[in-house]
Amino acid sequence: xxxxxxxxxxxxxxxxxxxxxxxxxxxxxxxxxxxxxxxxxxxxxxxxxxxxxxxxxxxxxxxxxxxxxxxxxxxxxxxxxxxxxxxxxxxxxxxxxxxxxxxxxxxxxxxxxxxxxxxxxxxxxxxxxxxxxxxxxxxxxxxxxxxxxxxxxxxxxxxxxxxxxxxxxxxxxxxxxxxxxxxxxxxxxxxxxxxxxxxxxxxxxxxxxxxxxxxxxxxxxxxxxxxxxxxxxxxxxxxxxxxxxxxxxxxxxxxxxxxxxxxxxxxxxxxxxxxxxxxxxxxxxxxxxxxxxxxxxxxxxxxxxxxxxxxxxxxxxxxxxxxxxxxxxxxxxxxxxxxxxxxxxxxxxxxxxxxxxxxxxxxxxxxxxxxxxxxxxxxxxxxxxxxxxxxxxxxxxxxxxxxxxxxxxxxxxxxxxxxxxxxxxxxxxxxxxxxxxxxxxxxxxxxxxxxxxxxxxxxxxxxxxxxxxxxxxxxxxxxxxxxxxxxxxxxxxxxxxxxxxxxxxxxxxxxxxxxxxxxxxxxxxxxxxxxxxx
Numbered sequence: 088x089x090x091x092x093x094x095x096x097x098x099x100x101x102x103x104x105x106x107x108x109x110x111x112x113x114x115x116x117x118x119x120x121x122x123x124x125x126x127x128x129x130x131x132x133x134x135x136x137x138x139x140x141x142x143x144x145x146x147x148x149x150x151x152x153x154x155x156x157x158x159x160x161x162x163x164x165x166x167x168x169x170x171x172x173x174x175x176x177x178x179x180x181x182x183x184x185x186x187x188x189x190x191x192x193x194x195x196x197x198x199x200x201x202x203x204x205x206x207x208x209x210x211x212x213x214x215x216x217x218x219x220x221x222x223x224x225x226x227x228x229x230x231x232x233x234x235x236x237x238x239x240x241x242x243x244x245x246x247x248x249x250x251x252x253x254x255x256x257x258x259x260x261x262x263x264x265x266x267x268x269x270x271x272x273x274x275x276x277x278x279x280x281x282x283x284x285x286x287x288x289x290x291x292x293x294x295x296x297x298x299x300x301x302x303x304x305x306x307x308x309x310x311x312x313x314x315x316x317x318x319x320x321x322x323x324x325x326x327x328x329x330x331x332x333x334x335x336x337x338x339x340x341x342x343x344x345x346x347x348x349x350x351x352x353x354x355x356x357x358x359x360x361x362x363x364x365x366x367x368x369x370x371x372x373x374x375x376x377x378x379x380x381x382x383x384x385x386x387x388x389x390x391x392x393x394x395x396x397x398x399x400x401x402x403x404x405x406x407x408x409x410x411x412x413x414x415x416x417x418x419x420x421x422x423x424x425x426x427x428x429x430x431x432x433x434x435x436x437x438x439x440x441x442x443x444x445x446x447x448x449x450x451x452x453x454x455x456x457x458x459x460x461x462x463x464x465x466x467x468x469x470x471x472x473x474x475x476x477x478x479x480x481x482x483x484x485x486x487x488x489x490x491x492x493x494x495x496x497x498x499x500x501x502x503x504x505x506x507x508x509x510x511x512x513x514x515x516x517x518x519x520x521x522x523x524x525x526x527x528x529x530x531x532x533x534x535x536x537x538x539x540x541x542x543x544x545x546x547x548x549x550x551x552x553x554x555x556x557x558x559x560x561x562x563x564x565x566x567x568x569x570x571x572x573x574x575x576x577x578x579x580x581x582x583x584x585x586x587x588x589x590x591x592x593x594x595x596x597x598x599x600x601x602x603x604x605x606x607x608x609x610x611x612x613x614x615x616x617x618x619x620x621x
Contacts (some may be wrong), residue, residue: 127153221363
């Protein structure tokens with residue numbers, strides 16, 4: 088099995104077509120691994136430079152299957168690839184001459200004719216095979232977002248099927264799948280099995296370009312005790328995804344035992360061949376991994392529904408920018424004291440907060456300074472407050488927190504029982520259902536329409552005795568601007584879900600929010616490549 092990697096360049100050349108006439112060309116790019124399995128090379132850029140002076144260079148890019156088609160003038164060309172392909176511990180690129188002289192020609196790129204360079208730069212190092220498999224499948228690992236939480240998932244079909252855990256989706260009303268820092272799409276549940284805690288989501292694959300899919304291995308016999316496996320941790324998009332390795336210590340029809348780290352429900356467990364063999368779930372306050380043999384039926388049903396069901400919207404949804412707000416611009420130039428009243432107001436039965444990175448910085452700084460004053464007065468037996476890191480995403484957060492009320496008769500009864508020494512009882516007036524932000528007459532898509540639980544809380548003088556729901560919506564940094572003309576916030580409560588309360592933002596609030604993101608807009612403008620850099 089340790090034979091030298093082999094391959095062949097086949098440039099099929101036929102006589103009979105005159106130079107200058109157009110001919111058809113099919114390109115196939117693939118590498119053979121140590122077991123002689125063919126591995127296509129997707130997104131490989133191939134340049135065909137004509138040997139004759141004045142000819143036009145033709146640039147091709149292979150698709151997900153490593154294929155590309157073109158029509159070009161017959162004649163001699165120099166073939167060269169941009170970048171390189173990687174297989175285990177070697178990098179492969181191509182540069183050679185070829186001639187196309189008949190109406191149909193084929194060009195096959197593979198190992199033998201490639202220029203091979205050790206990945207370690209000449210050092211005799213061996214790359215772990217799990218690393219190769221990780222790089223091959225990591226693009227199919229996605230984030231599944233709902234209005235209540237964030238979990239993991241993985242693409243199992245190029246048609247847009249995503250496998251994940253079912254329980255975290257139960258109370259959600261909004262679903263999205265994010266593949267990278269720019270591509271996020273609306274998702275719908277195509278199939279769900281509550282008992283097995285497995286769900287299949289669908290996205291509109293037509294909007295994503297080509298998407299990779301992992302191969303699911305439902306065979307319980309493929310779970311070998313002692314086999315090395317890995318998981319993929321989905322962090323921030325501006326950070327590299329992390330691979331965590333482990334070993335299968337036990338496997339049966341109900342659960343896979345492995346020491347590979349799991350970060351969120353919905354994550355996949357991959358075997359040493361890069362196939363998904365397990366699904367992470369969170370049950371009874373612990374993570375567990377179930378074999379994907381339990382997902383065979385629901386996957387088959389989902390694939391049958393694709394043909395008849397209407398796909399979700401292909402429109403890309405906004406995402407949290409990969410580049411955070413510049414930390415050296417958190418203190419707005421020329422800004423005086425902290426005007427918190429500009430960023431908050433009452434609306435019907437809610438307190439509303441408009442939170443920009445600068446507003447969050449001012450609030451965090453004020454709270455920290457107050458904590459330090461209290462600590463300096465009474466430091467005995469206490470730990471010093473931790474200074475905030477001041478790392479903020481370049482987004483606008485709108486929080487809707489339900490107001491509380493003081494039930495008269497309940498407090499009268501409480502006072503009589505405690506001889507007027509008990510804390511005042513408070514209860515929430517309503518709950519949060521949803522929010523809409525309008526720029527002029529157009530609704531702004533949220534990055535995340537978050538709903539959270541507003542819990543009861545105990546204080547010295549009052550106690551909130553029940554729970555309710557609140558809103559924590561994230562919007563793009565340019566969602567609110569003077570160019571809107573009018574910015575309207577609509578709040579829907581659980582008490583009146585069909586009758587929103589509308590609040591038109593004051594022009595001063597709109598201008599302040601727009602100014603707070605000026606430093607980020609300048610950062611974006613300065614980071615865009617010029618004409619010579621593209």
